[in-house]
Structures are given as C-alpha cells and as structure tokens.
C-alpha cells in the first residue's frame with residue numbers, strides 16, 4: 068500500500084537478536100528502546116531463550132534458514148537505516164548476518180547502513196551463550212563490519228588474548244584493531260582494588276585510594292573511542308541511578324545507539340543519546356518476577372539534563388572546575404572581531420561583550436593587539452574574551468578565553484580556572500557538549516546555527532529548533548548562538564533562549580558596521596524567550612552519519 072504523504076516515514080532499525088520469555092532483555096528490551104527514539108523496530112529472531120528474571124533455563128539458536136528467511140523478508144520491503152545485533156548463538160547465524168550486511172551495503176552504496184554489534188556471550192544470570200568458535204567468528208567476521216561495538220569489560224576481554232588485567236582503554240583499542248569503527252566499553256568503572264595493588268599500597272595511600280573508588284562508584288563510566296573526522300575518546304560518566312532493576316541494560320544501550328544512527332547520528336553522538344536513553348530506562352525500571360526487572364526507556368529521555376553524561380579524559384566525573392558566571396551586562400550582542408582597532412569600534416557603539424579572534428599574525432603583533440584590546444575594554448567596563456591564545460589572555464589580563472574543541476587538550480584549564488577567567492567552549496554536537504560540560508564553562512557556544520561563510524565547517528547548520536533544544540536542555544549554562552547571524556536571525560536566537568548571539572561577518576563585512584551593530588543591538592536587547600512550545604525530543608544531527616562519504 069502506498070504511504071500517506073502526511074505521515075512521515077520512520078527510520079527502520081532491524082534488531083537481530085534473541086527472544087526473552089521473561090520480556091526483560093533481548094528483542095523485548097530492544098523494541099522498548101527503539102520506540103523511545105521514534106524509529107520503527109523490525110526484528111529477526113536469531114535464538115529463542117527460556118528465561119525469567121533469575122535464570123536462563125534454555126537457549127536454542129534458530130536454524131540459519133529461519134534467520135535468513137526473516138532477513139530476506141525484511142530486505143524486500145523495509146531495508147534498514149541501521150542494524151543492531153544481539154544474541155546470535157551460532158557461528159552459522161553470525162555468517163547469515165555477515166552475508167546480509169554485505170549484501171545491503173552493496174545494494175545501498177550511498178548510505179552507510181550502520182551496524183551496531185552488541186556481543187552477547189553470556190547472561191548476567193550466569194548462562195554462557197558463546198563457545199570459542201563463535202568468539203573467533205565475532206572477531207574475524209562480524210566486527211570488521213561494525214560501525215559501533217558495545218561490549219562490557221568482560222565481553223571485551225573475551226576476544227582479546229591475555230587481557231585479564233586490561234582496562235577499557237586498551238580493550239577498546241584492541242576492538243578497533245579488529246575492525247570496529249567505534250567502540251564503547253560499557254561498565255568500565257568496576258574500579259575494585261586488585262589484590263596486587265592492595266599489597267603494594269601504603270596505609271596512607273590506601274585511604275585515599277578507597278575514597279577515590281568510593282566517589283567513582285557514584286558514577287557509571289563507559290569508555291568511548293570513536294572517529295569521524297575528529298577523534299572522540301574519553302570516559303562518558305553519568306550519575307549512577309540506584310535501582311536493582313537493570314535487566315536488559317546492554318540491549319537497551321546498543322539498540323538506542325542503533326536508533327540514533329538510524330536518525331543519522333555518528334557513533335560518538337549516538338552513544339551519548341544511548342546513555343541518556345539508558346539512564347531514563349533505569350529511572351523508569353520496574354519489578355517483574357523475583358529478580359532484576361526490566362529497564363524501560365521512554366520518549367523524552369533527551370530533554371532531561373540529569374541524563375546528559377559528561378565526557379572526560381579521566382574517570383573523575385565530578386568536575387573540579389566551575390568557571391565564573393557571565394556578568395549580566397554581557398547578555399545580547401557578542402561581537403567577534405580580529406583587531407584591537409575593531410574592538411575600539413564596536414565598543415564605541417555600546418557593545419559590551421567582544422571577542423578578539425586573531426589568526427596567524429606574528430607573535431609580537433599578537434601581544435600588542437591583545438594588550439591594546441584589554442586596555443580598551445577595561446576602560447569602558449566591557450568584557451573582552453580572547454580566542455585560542457589562552458596563555459596570552461592570562462598574562463595580559465583579558466576577562467576570558469574562548470576555546471574550540473581542538474584547543475581543549477592543549478590548554479591549562481587549571482590555570483584558567485585558578486585565575487578566575489571566564490571560559491567559553493565551542494560545541495557542534497552531543498559529544499562535544501558533553502566534553503564542554505565536564506569543565507563547567509561560563510558559556511557553551513552552539514553552532515553553526517546558520518550556514519557561515521567565515522570558514523569551512525563539516526557541520527550541518529543546526530537551525531533554531533536545535534538552538535531552542537540546547538537552550539532548554541542546558542538550562543544551567545548560558546548558551547551563545549553563532550553562525551550566519553544577522554539582525555532577524557539574532558532576534559530568533561534570543562527568542563530560542565540564547566544568552567548572547569555571536570556575530571562576525573554581519574559586523575566586520577558590513578558596508579555600514581555602525582548601522583549593522585545598531586540593528587543587531589536592537590534585535591538582541593530585551594527580547595523575551597518564546598514559551599517552549601514544541602521543542603524537539605532531541606537535537607537534529609549535525610554530522611550526517613548515514614553519509615558514507617563523510618565517514619570514509
């Protein structure tokens with residue numbers, strides 16, 4: 068039957084996994100996660116299990132012919148926007164999946180057909196689902212096709228020889244070497260004191276090590292290692308949700324990531340959304356049977372700030388930073404200019420938040436420019452932010468620093484914090500927002516909101532809907548909107564909830580900068596935020612993960 072044009076087509080996700088007679092894990096958990104993302108879940112049963120909340124009593128793979136028939140039926144009418152594999156239970160079934168993924172990718176060369184591999188080698192209740200032959204087949208045949216693999220620490224170790232003492236970081240590296248494009252090792256915070264370590268610790272060190280373990284235990288950590296033009300690596304941490312009902316957590320997490328990929332997100336962003344959905348699922352988990360009840364994700368998971376993880380290079384989730392709040396007079400127009408002369412010009416028009424963004428000038432000129440800009444801004448009580456050059460900003464007395472994601476690793480965040488500088492950080496997507504939030508900056512810049520001609524960027528413009536979403540989600544941090552702004556767009560951005568609107572070209576490339584500044588000031592002054600009517604359930608992707616050309 069032809070589709071109704073008024074009803075949007077939902078992305079299709081195939082889950083190829085096992086049934087759970089108890090309704091907690093496997094395909095049942097997958098379906099709950101897929102529903103929460105508004106995708107259509109189709110399923111191919113690879114194995115049937117008899118289980119309840121306390122034990123698995125029987126596991127039987129379906130025949131390769133039965134699995135193949137289901138996949139062929141799906142391929143004929145509802146080809147996938149993403150695939151997730153769970154319990155496959157036999158080498159033969161794994162090979163059926165491999166053949167189908169290869170065939171689909173050959174049939175749709177223009178899209179990635181993302182594959183999320185959730186290796187199910189055993190149940191939390193103790194049953195083993197995999198022998199050595201199946202583990203080898205995962206390593207050699209399925210993982211080389213994976214867009215994302217989501218093992219827990221035990222599963223990750225099961226494929227890596229002599230890995231019993233390896234932590235999530237080297238394990239993820241090893242799995243990427245097997246061919247998985249991105250890996251998240253879940254539950255990587257099982258930071259128990261190993262006996263060897265116990266023997267070596269002095270009494271004084273033991274107390275602080277135990278305190279460290281205790282504070283980490285309040286957080287659930289997963290190690291992310293992904294690449295999509297940029298490398299995103301680090302500990303994704305969210306506050307642990309106390310519940311005994313966590314059956315199906317791994318299935319929900321992996322299916323949620325597949326659903327996010329079906330919406331076009333790259334792996335790093337998909338993993339953040341998956342963690343948010345899993346957190347929501349744990350909040351909403353319930354009892355069914357005598358053991359752990361099922362995790363129950365639901366729509367709206369990505370609108371709750373408490374579900375948003377932070378992304379840190381170290382597994383210490385409690386940020387030791389809290390950068391100063393933006394002064395009240397910085398609300399509204401944020402001019403970005405490339406010389407101290409321009410700083411003087413915009414401040415003369417009444418602008419009170421200005422960024423000096425100077426690229427590629429000799430070091431002595433840079434020092435002169437920053438020093439002059441600081442003096443001009445201080446003379447009129449305006450706030451001067453320096454882009455990139457954090458050491459000079461510190462040394463020469465700027466009010467703050469703006470850093471891009473690529474600048475974060477090289478900057479001495481402790482020194483900036485200690486000196487009481489304002490800190491702004493650029494973000495363009497979920498994982499970047501998580502990384503920025505780990506530092507509790509003074510503001511988070513979201514961009515590009517509209518297409519910009521200032522520089523080439525890989526990101527799809529976010530638009531006002533994303534901006535409104537970010538402003539609502541990040542309600543504890545001022546959001547600065549940037550990218551392709553003019554007066555009308557600046558007003559819309561303020562209505563969407565932005566603290567300030569950053570503008571480059573509409574000022575510095577204007578034929579009449581004075582008039583342009585006047586219009587921008589009017590547009591950003593005392594605009595009240597629109598009532599949050601229909602905010603999106605989650606932000607639209609800014610890096611199209613379904614586009615194989617970008618991923619290559």
Ligand SMILES: Cc1ncc(COP(=O)(O)OP(=O)(O)O)c(N)n1
Nearest residue numbers: 454469470471472493512547549569
């Ligand atoms: C307010 C604001 N937002 C974003 C940027 C961009 O910074 P960055 O990502 O470091 O890119 P460059 O400006 O260095 O090209 C900014 N400067 N200011």
Ligand SMILES: Cc1ncsc1CCOP(=O)(O)O
Nearest residue numbers: 514515519521550551571572
């Ligand atoms: C640096 C930067 N980061 C995101 S968009 C952008 C460019 C903003 O310039 P313009 O206001 O001219 O579009």
